[in-house]
Amino acid sequence: MSSSVLDTLDFSRTKEPEPSGNQRDDLAAWLDYQRHEFLRKLRDLSPTQLANWAVPPVELSVLGLVRHMRQMEHAYLAWGFGGGQRADYYGDDDYAGGSADTVDEDLRAYLAEVERSDAALASHHEISSKGLGHGQSLGFVLVKMIDEYALHSGQAHMIRFAALGRLVR
Amino acid sequence: MSSSAPGSAAWTVGLRDRLDELLDEYRDALHNSVNGFTEEQVRLRLVPSKTTLLGLLKHVAYVEGVWFDQAVNGRSCREIGIASTPDRSFTLATSDSIASVQDTHRRRCETSRSVMAELALDDVVHGRGERTIWALYLQVLRELAQHAGHADILREQLIAGRTG
Numbered sequence: 354m355s356s357s358v359l360d361t362l363d364f365s366r367t368k369e370p371e372p373s374g375n376q377r378d379d380l381a382a383w384l385d386y387q388r389h390e391f392l393r394k395l396r397d398l399s400p401t402q403l404a405n406w407a408v409p410p411v412e413l414s415v416l417g418l419v420r421h422m423r424q425m426e427h428a429y430l431a432w433g434f435g436g437g438q439r440a441d442y443y444g445d446d447d448y449a450g451g452s453a454d455t456v457d458e459d460l461r462a463y464l465a466e467v468e469r470s471d472a473a474l475a476s477h478h479e480i481s482s483k484g485l486g487h488g489q490s491l492g493f494v495l496v497k498m499i500d501e502y503a504l505h506s507g508q509a510h511m512i513r514f515a516a517l518g519r520l521v522r
Numbered sequence: 523m524s525s526s527a528p529g530s531a532a533w534t535v536g537l538r539d540r541l542d543e544l545l546d547e548y549r550d551a552l553h554n555s556v557n558g559f560t561e562e563q564v565r566l567r568l569v570p571s572k573t574t575l576l577g578l579l580k581h582v583a584y585v586e587g588v589w590f591d592q593a594v595n596g597r598s599c600r601e602i603g604i605a606s607t608p609d610r611s612f613t614l615a616t617s618d619s620i621a622s623v624q625d626t627h628r629r630r631c632e633t634s635r636s637v638m639a640e641l642a643l644d645d646v647v648h649g650r651g652e653r654t655i656w657a658l659y660l661q662v663l664r665e666l667a668q669h670a671g672h673a674d675i676l677r678e679q680l681i682a683g684r685t686g
Contacts, residue, residue: 500663500667503664507669507671510671
């Protein structure tokens, strides 16, 4: 099984952002960097490996982490800053859900959510600006999202090794 | 080192406390990640890298030393008592044990807290090039979070191996 969306992702290495002198722009640049590092964890994985619960009995796949991050993008940024109707896309079925058949759909939904997040962020220029949805400040929320991406990239890093089958033992 | 009061700039109000809280949560999680396992288990390589549970704990103590000591005070790795490279900081000596690495990590974190308590997020330090304190916080938060993610999965693999 192949995925048309996986083939379009940019898996190249990127450099860490340089300080710009503007805290809001620096944090936004670090968010972009962490998003990219997270998506890089998908490289080399087939749709089946992406959806594999590679560390049983834990019901968690790299795809599950993508679904989880879609919900985080929505709650903290797309809805959190943009306002409007709050969605609960997967309920408790984010980490464990998804299959090789939903890879394209899940990836498209994730990428669309990131676009909505960026559109919401574009109208908030001040680091102390408050989100229309959750009312939290931009500085705090950007730090929180950078933290979320780093944690889940760490998990994805190990799960991808397991999914690729290159375990030493 | 600057002497301005912590949280002096408007954008950092509330953020400083949350950052300290987040860091302490990850410090605790990593410190406790080796609990409940044998000395052999915490040294098992379950993926093709140097990553072991005890190696991770040793590495995050190094991370604290680099960013919350060297980057602030400009002390050398030797003076601080940490490995000379990130790669070496994962390497376990035969004399390392769960207790000794936990002890080093705990003392390292105590030093980090006391060094950083003197500094505001907008202060600038020059120990490893010019950096703001909030950039150091972000660096350490990213590293601890990522390694906590590694530890999460390593623990699950060890638990699965133990029972299954």
